[in-house]
Amino acid sequence: MKKFQISGQAIDVNSLKAGMQHDQAGAFICFEGWVRNHHDGRTVQALGYQAYAALAKTEGEKILAEACEQFKILDVVCVHRTGDLAIGDCAVWVGVTAAHRDAAFAACRFVIDEVKQRVPIWKKERYEDGSSDWLHPTA
Amino acid sequence: MDSETMERPASLTALYENLKKKYQFKFQLAHIRVAVDGVFVSWQHEVNDGSEVAFIPPVSGG
Numbered sequence: 001m002k003k004f005q006i007s008g009q010a011i012d013v014n015s016l017k018a019g020m021q022h023d024q025a026g027a028f029i030c031f032e033g034w035v036r037n038h039h040d041g042r043t044v045q046a047l048g049y050q051a052y053a054a055l056a057k058t059e060g061e062k063i064l065a066e067a068c069e070q071f072k073i074l075d076v077v078c079v080h081r082t083g084d085l086a087i088g089d090c091a092v093w094v095g096v097t098a099a100h101r102d103a104a105f106a107a108c109r110f111v112i113d114e115v116k117q118r119v120p121i122w123k124k125e126r127y128e129d130g131s132s133d134w135l136h137p138t139a
Numbered sequence: 140m141d142s143e144t145m146e147r148p149a150s151l152t153a154l155y156e157n158l159k160k161k162y163q164f165k166f167q168l169a170h171i172r173v174a175v176d177g178v179f180v181s182w183q184h185e186v187n188d189g190s191e192v193a194f195i196p197p198v199s200g201g
Contacts, residue, residue: 052174080201123200134199
């Protein structure tokens with residue numbers, strides 16, 4: 001199984017966590033990014049993610065490989081949603097196992113930060129007033 | 140996805156600037172990353188016939 005996945009279906013967080021059980025692991029750290037109902041003071045009703053899938057997978061795998069090199073961890077998995085999501089849905093999931101918690105916390109933070117900066121996935125928010133907009137943080 | 144075939148441009152930057160003008164892209168080159176055949180490359184990367192070039196605007200995943 002690829003460690004970085006793009007999924008058009010709801011993320012099954014329980015089975016992802018179960019899949020990371022490891023006898024050498026003393027720590028499991030997980031980050032879940034959820035869809036929130038507001039952005040810059042505007043009410044968000046729903047949102048959609050689009051990915052440039054081929055490049056997103058290559059870049060995602062690269063980030064996970066970097067995490068394995070930089071931190072003393074046992075395993076790392078990341079799943080990112082595409083398609084239409086509702087408020088409260090899990091948009092991105094990162095799980096890390098390590099013998100000790102420090103490395104697991106650091107690697108988890110590294111992975112979500114790098115994914116947000118580097119992986120070609122875009123978010124389109126739909127607002128209460130019926131308008132919608134693609135988000136481009138640095139534009 | 141719509142596609143368009145064109146003469147091989149002198150460079151990736153020239154290709155972007157031409158398309159930016161033609162389709163009124165709102166992003167300056169400095170905010171764009173470029174990928175050729177599914178891999179991120181530098182703007183100095185050579186363009187070959189048949190290459191698939193993607194211009195990646197700032198991302199907003201997560």
